[in-house]
Amino acid sequence: MTAVHTTDAAVPTNSSSAPRRAAPDGAPRRRGSAFDRALPYLLLAPAVVAILWLIGWPVLSVLVTSFRRLNLRELTRGEVVWVGLDNYTEILGDPGFWVIAVRSVVFTALVVVASVLAGLLIALLMRQISPVVRIVLQVAMLLAWAMPLLAATTVYQWIFDQQYGILNKTLVKLGFDSFAGFSWFGTGTSTLAVIGLLIVWQAVPFLAFSLYAGAIGIPKDQYEAAGIDGASAWQTFRSVTWPELRPLLLMVTFLSLLWDFKVFTQVWAMRKGGPDGGSTTLPVYQYLEGISKSHFGVAAAVSVVMVALLALLTFQYLRRLVRSQEGEL
């Protein structure tokens, strides 16, 4: 048995590297052995298993859970109670939910517009300044980008502190005496304003770097031509910079939408959605319903609504992205 095996297998089946090692000796190079054909699938297997198990399954599960009543009672007893669309009618019929949903969408829109606009302006500014100043600006932005979210949130809370915060102290020093002891976290709107500033501050560096990379890619002769034609700065921007940057700008805008809509960390860490729920956004609501109150079915319905809203906002981008990659694959 073994003898037959060894003589038989010496060249072809022993291992995939055997034929190739033989190749320089003049033996014909074997292609397409079973192992070679299976190799790409073997290499992909761990990733595919992980993605299906840890992403694909939860995606299905969140949908299924949203049709169940699943509170702590059902969970500990292991009961499966189907309630159809009850979870959805419950949240969609709750005026409080709509306040939170609208607040989330408006907040996201404002943050995205502010950060993309600031990123664009800084990218254009970077072309106009001397190299030394540019490096200073880039290092400063890198510092903001690199700071962990929780560290940044803590620092912002200290800067905006009611009594000893440097912002109120500075404002008083500048003559705005009413800011002495002013509480930035007194209302939901001003709390969200601080959180929004924090998000924009950390989002702009990536946007500015990307758009700057796009802006320096625009051929110089287009600007020269515009200069010869006597175009003003605004005209040059509109007819040269804007058309060239538009696709990139669209892409980073959609990416920002995708990221900013889901923000939980900064909102929760700043004031836990307070005061009085005034800064609660959808991700915070999902956490409160699901983890704090153990209403898993309702929370799953909130997640599904979140994803639906997100898909609605970014559908165009996703389509464009998939299409643009199809050619390259």
Next chain:
Amino acid sequence: MTAKKVSANVVALVVALFFAFPTYWMVSTALKPRKDLLSTGYDLIPFSVTGSNFATAWTKPGFLDALGNSLLVSLTAVLGAVVVGLLAAVALSRMRFKGRKGFAMMLLVAQMAPFEALLIPMFLMMRDLDLLDRLPALALIYFAVTLPFCAWTLRGFVNGIPLELEEAAMVDGCGRWGAFRRVTLPLLGPGLVATSVFAFVTAWNEFLFALSLVKDQTKETLPVWLSGFQTQFGTDWGGAMAASALFTLPVLVFFLIVQRKMVTGVTAGAVKG
């Protein structure tokens, strides 16, 4: 014309100040003695400097545990994601096989998965696996979060290495594995480092799952520990800022490493030479 240039530079410096100020304020607060912090005096530059806040933060109960937990979870997840991602990347970029497009598309779509919206199923799944309150739950989730990104990015880096280099090595007598190990892998170094850094930062920052799946205080990660800074520090802003600075340090170091590695284009001369 020069006046315009000067004003652009001035504006740029003001913008730079805006971005750098929180970092400066974090470090300078961490260095201030406690009595200077809770005073109404105006001190943009510290009057005197002390290291005691760092000592306070370092010795606070839970800090070292949280630091260790964060490092353990993040590094495990990134190591797994980079290894598994690299295998997939090599297959997608170097081999021709049926269904390749489909697999690539799957990675692309998985990358867009809104993980925050998967909180509930993840919680239920980890409960079923009996992993609630345990660090492997977080390591698994961070692995899943970073894997599609790692695979997709590494695929780009592998694409960037000319296949001719590997073929040349195979002509010189290397096997396919030998050619990969001796030629592609070293050239992939900077790409691997950059990918790992971004994946690490994602895991290092993650808060929602760390907050939801782990209630045991000894298993807290650093973000969760720091989010309770008011319980830890009260109004001791110096200590809180010192802890924040210690939390920031590894990320900053990694960013600087990537900067340097990315600039030295290793493959630049390889083909021409």
